[in-house]
Amino acid sequence: MTFFIPILSGALFGAGLLVSGMTDPSKVLGFLNIFGLWDPSLILVMGGGLIVSFLGSRWAQGTQRPWFDITFSWPKKQKIDGALVIGSAIFGIGWGLAGICPGPAIAGLGSFIPSIILFFLPMIAGLFLGHWTRNFWESKNVG
Numbered sequence: 172m173t174f175f176i177p178i179l180s181g182a183l184f185g186a187g188l189l190v191s192g193m194t195d196p197s198k199v200l201g202f203l204n205i206f207g208l209w210d211p212s213l214i215l216v217m218g219g220g221l222i223v224s225f226l227g228s229r230w231a232q233g234t235q236r237p238w239f240d241i242t243f244s245w246p247k248k249q250k251i252d253g254a255l256v257i258g259s260a261i262f263g264i265g266w267g268l269a270g271i272c273p274g275p276a277i278a279g280l281g282s283f284i285p286s287i288i289l290f291f292l293p294m295i296a297g298l299f300l301g302h303w304t305r306n307f308w309e310s311k312n313v314g
Contacts, residue, residue, distance in 0.1 A: 184278075185278035189278055193216060193278075194287070198210060198213070198270075203267055203270070273294060
């Protein structure tokens with residue numbers, strides 16, 4: 172049961188990305204192109220996700236414990252720091268340039284579209300580089 176709920180949630184999330192068109196870079200770039208032929212349809216996808224996330228968070232905050240675990244896993248950091256700002260900027264720039272972000276990239280891997288695979292490989296390298304960089308700077312600031 173430990174892995175069933177996360178796997179089910181991930182499969183549902185991936186299916187939602189596929190059905191909504193979020194794995195199609197041209198659809199995403201059409202949404203981001205507000206000065207050209209703008210495609211506002213992804214607002215519904217984002218709005219739906221925001222509503223579900225908001226309602227789920229509000230429900231969880233009023234609950235003693237989750238149904239399938241001992242405690243909730245809330246974020247430990249509550250402040251906006253440089254790493255968050257830089258990471259958000261890198262995410263946004265990558266999304267704007269490529270028309271794809273990590274969730275749709277993972278969901279789209281099964282399609283074997285070369286552009287998605289070419290996005291995914293540097294994304295994984297960036298994850299490792301970010302992890303290494305964070306550990307390096309945290310070790311320099313300690314002591």
